[in-house]
Amino acid sequence: MNFLKRNLPFWVPRFTGKRSDIAPYRPCIPLTAAFLPGVLLGSTFPGHLPEAGLLVAAGFVMIARIMKKGQSSAFFPIILFFLLGYLSIQPWVSPRISARHISRFADGKLYELTGIVDELPRVSGRRTRLILEAETIGRGEAVQAVRGRIRISAARMDALPQKGDEVILETKIRPTHNFNNPGGFDYERFMAFKGIRVTGYARRGEIRVPAGGLERDGIHPLRRLRSRVAGVIASLPLEGGERAMQVKALLNALLIGDRNGLTPALRDLFSRSGTSHLLAISGLHIGIVAGAAFLVFKWILSFCRPLLRIGRVKTAAAILAFLPALGYGLVAGMSPSTQRAVVMVAVFLLTFIADRDQDLFNTLAVAALVIIAIHPPTLFSVSFQLSFAAVLAIVYGFARLMPAGGHQDGFLPRLFRRIVTLFMVSLFATAGTLPLVMRTFNQVSLVGPLVNVLAVPLIGFIVVPVGLLAVLTATVFPPAAVWGLTACAHVLAAAVQIIEYSAALPFAAVKTVTPSVLEIVCYYVLLWGVVALASGKDKPFKSAPEWRRVQAAVLAACILISADVAYWVHERYLSRDLRVTILDVGQGSAALLELPRGYNILVDGGGFSDNTVFDVGARIVAPYLWRRKIRTIDAVVLSHPNSDHLNGLTYIVEHFKVKKAWTNNEPVGSKGYRLFTNALDRRQVNHPRYDPSALSRTINGVSLEFLYPERDFMLHRAAEPWRNVNNNSLVVRATYGKHAFLFPGDIEVEGENKLLELGSGTLQSTVLLAPHHGSRSSSSGAFVRQVDPAIVVISAGWHNRFKFPHAGVLRRYRRQGSQIYRTDLGGAVRLKSDGNMLEVRPTVARDGT
Numbered sequence: 001m002n003f004l005k006r007n008l009p010f011w012v013p014r015f016t017g018k019r020s021d022i023a024p025y026r027p028c029i030p031l032t033a034a035f036l037p038g039v040l041l042g043s044t045f046p047g048h049l050p051e052a053g054l055l056v057a058a059g060f061v062m063i064a065r066i067m068k069k070g071q072s073s074a075f076f077p078i079i080l081f082f083l084l085g086y087l088s089i090q091p092w093v094s095p096r097i098s099a100r101h102i103s104r105f106a107d108g109k110l111y112e113l114t115g116i117v118d119e120l121p122r123v124s125g126r127r128t129r130l131i132l133e134a135e136t137i138g139r140g141e142a143v144q145a146v147r148g149r150i151r152i153s154a155a156r157m158d159a160l161p162q163k164g165d166e167v168i169l170e171t172k173i174r175p176t177h178n179f180n181n182p183g184g185f186d187y188e189r190f191m192a193f194k195g196i197r198v199t200g201y202a203r204r205g206e207i208r209v210p211a212g213g214l215e216r217d218g219i220h221p222l223r224r225l226r227s228r229v230a231g232v233i234a235s236l237p238l239e240g241g242e243r244a245m246q247v248k249a250l251l252n253a254l255l256i257g258d259r260n261g262l263t264p265a266l267r268d269l270f271s272r273s274g275t276s277h278l279l280a281i282s283g284l285h286i287g288i289v290a291g292a293a294f295l296v297f298k299w300i301l302s303f304c305r306p307l308l309r310i311g312r313v314k315t316a317a318a319i320l321a322f323l324p325a326l327g328y329g330l331v332a333g334m335s336p337s338t339q340r341a342v343v344m345v346a347v348f349l350l351t352f353i354a355d356r357d358q359d360l361f362n363t364l365a366v367a368a369l370v371i372i373a374i375h376p377p378t379l380f381s382v383s384f385q386l387s388f389a390a391v392l393a394i395v396y397g398f399a400r401l402m403p404a405g406g407h408q409d410g411f412l413p414r415l416f417r418r419i420v421t422l423f424m425v426s427l428f429a430t431a432g433t434l435p436l437v438m439r440t441f442n443q444v445s446l447v448g449p450l451v452n453v454l455a456v457p458l459i460g461f462i463v464v465p466v467g468l469l470a471v472l473t474a475t476v477f478p479p480a481a482v483w484g485l486t487a488c489a490h491v492l493a494a495a496v497q498i499i500e501y502s503a504a505l506p507f508a509a510v511k512t513v514t515p516s517v518l519e520i521v522c523y524y525v526l527l528w529g530v531v532a533l534a535s536g537k538d539k540p541f542k543s544a545p546e547w548r549r550v551q552a553a554v555l556a557a558c559i560l561i562s563a564d565v566a567y568w569v570h571e572r573y574l575s576r577d578l579r580v581t582i583l584d585v586g587q588g589s590a591a592l593l594e595l596p597r598g599y600n601i602l603v604d605g606g607g608f609s610d611n612t613v614f615d616v617g618a619r620i621v622a623p624y625l626w627r628r629k630i631r632t633i634d635a636v637v638l639s640h641p642n643s644d645h646l647n648g649l650t651y652i653v654e655h656f657k658v659k660k661a662w663t664n665n666e667p668v669g670s671k672g673y674r675l676f677t678n679a680l681d682r683r684q685v686n687h688p689r690y691d692p693s694a695l696s697r698t699i700n701g702v703s704l705e706f707l708y709p710e711r712d713f714m715l716h717r718a719a720e721p722w723r724n725v726n727n728n729s730l731v732v733r734a735t736y737g738k739h740a741f742l743f744p745g746d747i748e749v750e751g752e753n754k755l756l757e758l759g760s761g762t763l764q765s766t767v768l769l770a771p772h773h774g775s776r777s778s779s780s781g782a783f784v785r786q787v788d789p790a791i792v793v794i795s796a797g798w799h800n801r802f803k804f805p806h807a808g809v810l811r812r813y814r815r816q817g818s819q820i821y822r823t824d825l826g827g828a829v830r831l832k833s834d835g836n837m838l839e840v841r842p843t844v845a846r847d848g849t
Helices: 002-007 028-044 049-069 075-088 187-193 213-218 220-234 242-256 264-272 283-301 305-310 313-331 336-353 360-374 376-380 382-401 411-441 448-473 478-504 517-534 544-574 616-627 643-655 671-682 749-758 781-787 807-815
Strands: 110-117 122-124 127-139 142-145 149-155 166-175 196-201 443-445 509-511 578-582 590-594 600-605 635-638 661-663 697-699 702-708 731-736 739-743 767-769 791-794 819-822 829-833 838-842
Touching: 028 075, 028 360, 028 376, 049 075, 075 360, 127 166, 149 166, 187 196, 187 376, 220 242, 220 313, 220 448, 220 478, 242 264, 242 448, 242 478, 264 443, 264 478, 283 313, 283 336, 283 448, 305 313, 313 336, 313 448, 336 360, 336 382, 360 376, 360 382, 382 411, 382 517, 411 443, 411 448, 411 517, 448 478, 517 544, 578 731, 590 616, 600 616, 600 643, 616 643, 635 643, 643 671, 702 749, 749 781, 781 807, 807 819, 819 838
Parallel strands: 149 196, 600 635, 635 661, 739 767, 767 791, 791 819
Antiparallel strands: 110 127, 110 166, 122 127, 127 142, 127 149, 166 196, 443 509, 578 590, 578 829, 590 600, 697 702, 702 731, 731 739, 829 838
16 A cells, blocks of 8 residues: 555645645555556457557566565556556457357357356346346257357246246357447447347247245245345235335336336426436435445444443444345345445445545445456446446535534524435535436436436335335234334335426436437536535635646537537538438338438337337337437438337337328227327327328428328229239439438339339339338339339348348349448448439448359
């Protein structure tokens, strides 16, 4: 420690948070600040292990020599921790896969797999998701031991296997795969950081739990406790129907970490009211439990004279306080976020054990360093980023802006101060996490700081502690558990009512665009500058050199933000280019047309058959629009009401300002179509009757033509059986200067022939979105020759079950001389034209097929 004190004196924030000019000693801040960029660099540029290992060894040698000579050097400790950070992430980003790893069996064949449930199962809509630690795999009599984690999806199950259960199932194993869209979520990396490189689906939901599965490896005591608590919660005599179900689901989530009962509507209530952090067992809950236990044990131990004599009351209380926090984490299932919270609380309690002053900035740095050193991918976890941003903002905000707490007589002054303190905690946390929330959730709650003043005390200080006491009595004296949980339920019902009322306000929350990394950095620099300006003349921050650094940083941030705003204004509203993006939405189709001067058209929205399993609109299309700073869609075009073109549009209509919807108005009886039309009505979107001549128009230099079907096509359906939903697809062509882009939906050969009959000589296009995803039932020779596309984009799902695109279709386009781009191989395809030149860019790489 003395070595660090000699070599790291330069990183000492002058302000201590106390009325003193003496700066604290914070050695862990520079070490953590060096370790984190090392992890970032290692994830961005993996490999180079020999070089990094040699540099680490050299760093240790140099530090040993410096220590031996009693010299000082700040350079080598910083560089060493940077290199250690680089090396720490390599097992996740550049792993060595053993021959027994389960990913070796990702060949599409059906296997019988045995594994141990490694995390609490998650239920989403009609799907159940399990994380298994694989044990054996086989086909027939050939069985062999394997290792590695796998995520299994199954149909929703009535009885869920639990953590620690051994399960047996039949599944085809597939490697994880991204939807490759510009700036999109990196699912492969996300899963790799969890140690998962393959997925599977349990056929017909058949997952067997062998007898004795509950007794494995000592898991059963906690399992029994969790089951008993869940049973008590389920049997609570609550009234109110749906509200009672909500309260019971929340009790399960808060006390035993079972969030499967939380409905999307309930989650949305907490999200809009800014209280989502209360749903997960995180630092707030663990911290409250540890803090309450510390105060109780400190009071009890204050009567112990031996501890008083040696001055170890706080030390003993800290050791004892960790036990309830750890127990809470174990009962709650020890999810990754809970594990991080337990570690963070443990680090803070260690300061009492070490008998050192609690410098919160240094303690936060220690906690971050320990958590990331244990599991480096944690750095990329949203919950980790939000937790530390919130805590850092609270600590820094109170140190800078809140006056020192003086003695105040009277109940009302103390109560008022505590209310103000709660509000400022919520306000600082909101300000500290704002850009991260925008980037992750694209929604900001405007009522959150106020709602948390009421919700946090009710849930955090009453429901959680009292509920945990009830959990402890569940196995000893069940009636007491029922009384305690019933009291918690009533308090929780009141909190939910407040949250529900707040979320219903029209201004409760707003949808936001996605900030870039540059914008996030500039925001934090400007926030730091604002706090410095508001901190008051009595703070020791006003020294001339530091004040000049603040001014320079704020000025630089303002210049960068101004340049960024200018770029996006030009990109969105002043550009004279036509930009077309064929998104990678799996087995489906979605295309965004950004016309000159900011007019946006979305042609189809992709979609899976069940939006509760995966909503393409919410998870793929909307995030891409927000990254493009788009919140208004001038027109959505639905080619035909099949789920793989339709279902993603419903979310867009509900969460964006959509001005018009152009469809062929062909009704179908599906749930997806009903939800879509209901959303159009609810949002009062202009949805005119289908008339090709009326819909065709020129917008900002781009000519839009609705070529097919005929205006009265519905009258011919009975006499012409080939007119199915696919063959009635809208066919739209956008022409800008020399180049035309043709979007034919899912028309098949019969529809193509009719289109040729109706529009002979008008179909030639530079770019063609291949009809029906490259199916052999489409792309006839006559159609391909008539369109004569220079570029063909095929929107199809990776390894889709239909085997699209068909080999014969690919040969046909090659013979025509077309360049072929496929979203299943190259990801989203972006095209840009100024009317003369045409630029084509796939997201991953141009597919040469």
